[in-house]
Amino acid sequence: MSDPARQVRDWLSTYEDPTTSVAFLLCDRHPADAVAVTEVGPDLHPREVTFGELGQRSAALAAGMAEAGVAAGDHVATLMGKGIDLTVTALAIWRLGAVHVPLFTAFAPSAIAFRLRHSGARLVVCDADQRAKLDPGEDVPAEAPWEVATTAAAPQRPGDHTLDSLSGAGGSAPTPVATGGDAPFILVHTSGTAGPPRGVPVPVRALAAFHTYHHFGLGITDDDVFWNTADPAWTYGLYYGLVSPLLAGHRSLQLRAGFDPELTLEVLATFGVTNFAAAPTVYRTLRATVKTMPVDIDVRRLSSAGEQVSPDVVEWAQDAFGVTVLDHYGQPELGICAGDQPTGEGGTAGAGRPLPGWEVTVLEPTADEEAPPGTLGRVAVDTTKSPLMWFEGYRDSPDATAVRFSPDGRWYLTGDTATRDRDGHLTFATRDDEAILTSGFRVGPYDVEAALLHHPAVSETAVYGLPDELRGEVVAASVVLREGVSAGDDLTEELRETVRTRFGEHAYPRRITFVDQLPKSPSGKIRRSRLRPRTG
Structure with missing residues (x-):
């Protein structure tokens, strides 16, 4: 590997340049015939797109977006699953110098609408099966300030665009906008623990940090077949499943299917995956469900992030795959900045050390x-x-920014x-910020509490995490009911469904306890630590 400090300086010099264009860096500079993305369906049928095809398709879509009024600095949201359409759409956004706002497809309309309003999104691109979440309702205004484009063959609602109609609009392909290193190209939202989600503007110069982890943390080489299972609506999947492989000119796999342990093994074997990254819950589930590891799996590197990997999982992975799991640490505001680092011999060096360019x-x-x-x-x-530090503050949240520094x-x-x-x-x-890390997702108590308080039976509630062998943690809630309301199994399921429909399927409380009152400090702050069962 190259000298780390010098390599970091070189990347910073390139990605901070005033003439920097994200579309050029992630697509146009790479060999046109090299495969950029292999999209894998649940039946293991692959579809591939080269960098040349990616450039052509994203340029056509960018022209259509420009005709629809999208310009440099505008925010464009995606409510899409993994795969080629998402990659083309993201690159089209970046060709215009616009800002990509990823939305998780498990989000309910209220969570989606909040992020659209907060970002000031001009356009939302969604999968056809997600379109109904953008229909007018309790949370989505009838006269929404954003337009909608879908992956459907024809418009699903009056006034809708489709990806095909935008791409075939006939406008001339725009010259990729040079934004420079300080301009944002992504806006992600990180769950709050004492307030609404906060927007994290990601500047173009953050690409240097992403490339550093791709190279020195994941250790991906030109010969690797790389698969990051994380959803690109979340930062580990976005930064290192979508952005960093394109940045480095490396092919990535994108599986358009929900997680299934047997399917995961089939993908590893069928496509010859050599470099695999996943949340700890994936490794825990594989350990719990897989009895025999297929002999044709030849992974040389395993990586994990989001929460710590327990020693028993590390030991299992060593026995099952013949390699250890590299445990990595980071945040949406940083990317991955520390953890196990691979050596040229396939082992690890400096476990728990900061990555080059970081002082942690x-x-x-x-x-x-x-x-x-x-x-x-x-x-x-x-x-x-x-030198790789790129986060300067949350969008429109000076108070939240102040406590971070x-x-x-x-x-x-x-x-x-x-x-x-x-x-x-x-x-x-x-963690001391009370965030809940469940199945690789970071859930803020505020989001779930706000959803529960929407139910007329709930007077007060406190949400917290409980340890779980497979998921790491599960979401739990203690609920104080309004006077005259009786607890019961039916109400418990109603509250779970309220969270599913008001926030997201991934965050509903698996344990709900009805209590007379919540423990609070003299200042009135809920003491969540007293709600968790004591151990030992």
């Missing part, structure tokens, strides 16, 4: 000073020594805790 350390619990080795403290990024601006405070040994190795302990 541990601060004292109550002071913005580095903690002595072995002391449990707050994980922080030294912005003065981290020390008063002098030197430290970015992650909200997580860890220890650091004398050699700089990090051992992560807990």
Whole structure:
């Protein structure tokens, strides 16, 4: 591998340049005949698109978007599953110098509408089976300020566009807009724990950080067949399943099917996957359900992010695949910035170390000073020594931004805790921001609480995470009912369905407990730690 510090400087120089064009970096500079994406259906039937085809299709779509009024700096949302259509759409957005706003297809209309309003989206591109979520209703206005385009063959509603109609609009292919490194090209939303989701503007120069993880963390080479199972509506799948493979000119697999352990093994074997990345829940489920590993699987590298991989899962993976799982740490505001790093021999070096271009350390619990080795403290990024640091603040949320940085601006405070040994190795302990990490998704208690409070029977509620062997954590809720309302199984299921329809299928509380009151501090803040069962 190349000298890390020099390589980081080279990427920064390229991606911070004022003439930088995202479409050029992710598509146009690569060999036209090289395969960019292999989309795999649930029947294992593949469809491929080369960088040349990707360039042509995204240019035609960009021309149609421009005819529809999309311009540089505008926000365009996607409510789409993995695959070629999403890749073409994202590149079309970036050709115009516009900003991509990814939306999770499991979101309910209320969650979608919030993100559309917050981003000021001008256009929403959605899969045909998602169109109904954008229909006028309680959360979606009748006169929505955004237009809609779908993957359907014909418009599904009056005034709709389709990808085909936009691509065939006949406008001249626009010259890729040079935005420079400081302009945002993505706006993601990260779940809040004490308020609504916050928007994270991702500037073009963040590509240097994404490329660093792709190269030094995932260790992907030109000969690899790479598959990241994470959904591209979430940052691990977006940054490193969609963006970084295109940036590096590497083919990626995109499976258009829900997770199934047997199907996962079939994809690994059929397509000769050599470099595999997934959330810990994928490895846990494979361990729990797979009895015999197919002999024709030849994965040389396994990676994981989102939460820590337990030692028993690491041991199982070593036995099952013959390689260890590289455990990586990051956040939507950073990307992956630390973790196990591969060596040229297929092993690991510097487990728990910051990646090149990052200085990640541990601060004292109550002071913005580095903690002595072995002391449990707050994980922080030294912005003065981290050239890859790109996050500057949340969109329209100065108060939320302020608590992320020390008063002098030197430290970015992650909200997580860890220890650091004398050699700089990090051992992560807990999250202290109350976020729930379930099946690879980050769920903020606020979103689920807001959905539950929409039910007329609920007076108060507190949402928290409980340990789960397969999912890592499950969403749980303690609920105070209004006077005169009786608890019961029917009401429990009603509350779960309320969360499904008001927020998202992935976040409904699997455990609901009815209580007379919630534990609170003298200032009235809910003490979620007292709601979790005590162990030991």
